[in-house]
Amino acid sequence: MDFLQVTLYLLDGFKLTCLLFALTLIISLPLGLLISFCTMSKIKPVSYVARVIVWIVRGVPLMLQIFIIYYVPGFFDFNIFAKVDNFFFLNTGMKDMGRFIAVLIAFSVNYACYFSEIFRGGIQSIPVGQYEACAVLGMKRRQTFIHIILPQVIKRIVPPTSNEVITLVKDTALSRVILVSELIMQAEKLMASALIWPLFYSGVFYLVFVGILTLLFNYIEKKLSYYKV
Amino acid sequence: MALLEVTGITKKFGETEVLKGINFELDKGEVLTIIGSSGSGKTTLLRCLNYLETADTGKVVLDGEIIFDGNEKGKIKAEEIRRKRLNLGLVFQSFNLFPHYNVLKNVTVAPTMHAKEKLKEQKKSISRLKGEQKKKAKEELKKRKEEILSGIEKEAKEVLVRVGLGDKLLSYPCELSGGQQQRVAIARALILKPKILCFDEPTSALDPELTGEVLRVIRELKNDGRTMIIVTHEMGFAKSVSDKVIFMSEGVVAEEGTPRKIFDNPENPVTKAFLASAKDSDF
Ligand SMILES: Nc1ncnc2c1ncn2[C@@H]1O[C@H](COP(=O)(O)OP(=O)(O)OP(=O)(O)O)[C@@H](O)[C@H]1O
Ligand SMILES: [Mg+2]
Numbered sequence: 143m144d145f146l147q148v149t150l151y152l153l154d155g156f157k158l159t160c161l162l163f164a165l166t167l168i169i170s171l172p173l174g175l176l177i178s179f180c181t182m183s184k185i186k187p188v189s190y191v192a193r194v195i196v197w198i199v200r201g202v203p204l205m206l207q208i209f210i211i212y213y214v215p216g217f218f219d220f221n222i223f224a225k226v227d228n229f230f231f232l233n234t235g236m237k238d239m240g241r242f243i244a245v246l247i248a249f250s251v252n253y254a255c256y257f258s259e260i261f262r263g264g265i266q267s268i269p270v271g272q273y274e275a276c277a278v279l280g281m282k283r284r285q286t287f288i289h290i291i292l293p294q295v296i297k298r299i300v301p302p303t304s305n306e307v308i309t310l311v312k313d314t315a316l317s318r319v320i321l322v323s324e325l326i327m328q329a330e331k332l333m334a335s336a337l338i339w340p341l342f343y344s345g346v347f348y349l350v351f352v353g354i355l356t357l358l359f360n361y362i363e364k365k366l367s368y369y370k371v
Numbered sequence: 372m373a374l375l376e377v378t379g380i381t382k383k384f385g386e387t388e389v390l391k392g393i394n395f396e397l398d399k400g401e402v403l404t405i406i407g408s409s410g411s412g413k414t415t416l417l418r419c420l421n422y423l424e425t426a427d428t429g430k431v432v433l434d435g436e437i438i439f440d441g442n443e444k445g446k447i448k449a450e451e452i453r454r455k456r457l458n459l460g461l462v463f464q465s466f467n468l469f470p471h472y473n474v475l476k477n478v479t480v481a482p483t484m485h486a487k488e489k490l491k492e493q494k495k496s497i498s499r500l501k502g503e504q505k506k507k508a509k510e511e512l513k514k515r516k517e518e519i520l521s522g523i524e525k526e527a528k529e530v531l532v533r534v535g536l537g538d539k540l541l542s543y544p545c546e547l548s549g550g551q552q553q554r555v556a557i558a559r560a561l562i563l564k565p566k567i568l569c570f571d572e573p574t575s576a577l578d579p580e581l582t583g584e585v586l587r588v589i590r591e592l593k594n595d596g597r598t599m600i601i602v603t604h605e606m607g608f609a610k611s612v613s614d615k616v617i618f619m620s621e622g623v624v625a626e627e628g629t630p631r632k633i634f635d636n637p638e639n640p641v642t643k644a645f646l647a648s649a650k651d652s653d654f
């Protein structure tokens with residue numbers, strides 16, 4: 143295989159990496175906000191349960207969580223992901239959809255929990271005076287949150303969030319533990335034909351991706367620097 | 372009848388009784404200043420009037436409308452509190468401007484929200500209409516919306532000019548001095564046309580050379596006939612601006628009267644002691 147062929151072959155895996163990355167963000171950001179609301183809830187059982195979930199999810203290796211999500215349904219004789227695999231293969235010819243969905247669930251929940259802690263920190267760092275000012279101006283709670291609190295929270299959480307997002311790029315490689323053909327797994331397959339350099343070459347894809355994200359986050363930070371708190 | 376009647380307001384935080392039955396009245400156009408030592412409950416009283424705290428017992432009647440009733444406090448809905456509290460405005464010691472909005476937007480944001488809410492209701496009633504009629508009503512509403520919003524902006528500019536910030540409309544709070552920020556906060560409260568404007572130590576967070584510009588604005592508001600309640604440690608200002616002074620001590624109104632009476636002829640020995648110590652530090 144020449145360089146171009148290898149590149150195309152790796153791009154196949156990289157597509158899946160990007161898809162997993164994007165879908166995880168799309169699901170985990172709003173889910174994280176929801177979980178952060180739960181952890182801050184005045185209803186004690188809700189906040190308690192949410193905190194325990196966050197503790198477990200952040201306390202167990204993501205790799206293990208992928209295994210758990212993928213294999214546990216099988217213990218109950220309900221191998222949902224294998225069924226999804228089959229379903230998609232028979233109907234669309236796509237392979238490994240069930241595995242992909244299992245990984246997506248694990249990633250989304252895991253990252254939602256990390257994001258929820260970032261959001262919670264951001265929301266709780268807004269001085270109570272902001273809420274009180276809104277209250278005496280007759281704003282509703284919804285208006286207060288959307289127009290006054292959230293914009294300030296976003297400014298504060300951009301740096302920690304960008305850290306998590308960059309970590310996510312590289313964490314996607316973990317999905318190969320249940321044989322999702324992401325970038326590194328594709329590179330590994332080539333080792334069967336005695337090609338080692340593609341494995342190292344795959345690092346370039348991550349570097350470029352992370353480089354673009356870094357520029358993007360720098361841009362956002364700059365955009366939001368028009369005011370100080 | 373007085374514009375504001377406050378009777379028997381009590382408030383406990385846990386076991387500590389911070390307000391032990393506050394009574395006072397205020398007429399339209401009058402300025403009331405509340406003085407008293409630290410921890411006597413002045414802030415708590417203002418916060419109760421503005422529903423930032425819920426008093427335990429007592430009654431507040433403003434312009435004939437019951438603003439707070441200790442016997443009904445569990446039953447009142449959030450929406451009603453929101454409406455009632457707009458009768459009063461509150462300016463905080465720490466300004467609490469919205470840092471992500473410029474000066475103009477800080478002032479327009481609340482009235483714009485209120486206007487949009489009203490327009491939304493009207494929009495709902497339009498949706499029942501049909502065909503040509505509906506189209507026409509929609510266009511009219513759109514025009515009215517533009518008028519209202521530009522009206523709010525015009526008014527905001529006027530109030531900002533009044534507090535001396537006509538040239539700072541597009542600045543952000545972080546670019547302003549404390550005195551300027553506090554004047555924005557005053558404009559932000561004024562545009563909602565509260566029947567009574569409350570101030571909680573409006574100059575305490577300011578460098579001494581900046582207090583003058585804020586006090587001047589408050590004095591001008593008095594000259595316009597605004598009804599105000601001012602908690603302050605600026606004794607000279609209190610004496611000259613108020614029609615009525617309340618001296619609070621340990622959760623009760625220890626003495627009240629005209630500024631002359633309170634500052635020149637206090638009866639209560641506690642008032643005397645407080646004023647003597649205030650003289651040492653303030654004058
Ligand atoms: N949220 C709260 N929880 C518990 N105690 C409170 C709370 N708010 C105020 N207090 C207590 O109530 C008392 C009165 O406080 P308040 O802030 O009303 O006093 P103040 O007269 O405004 O004093 P200062 O001149 O220092 O501003 C104080 O002893 C204070 O510790
Ligand atoms: Mg106070």
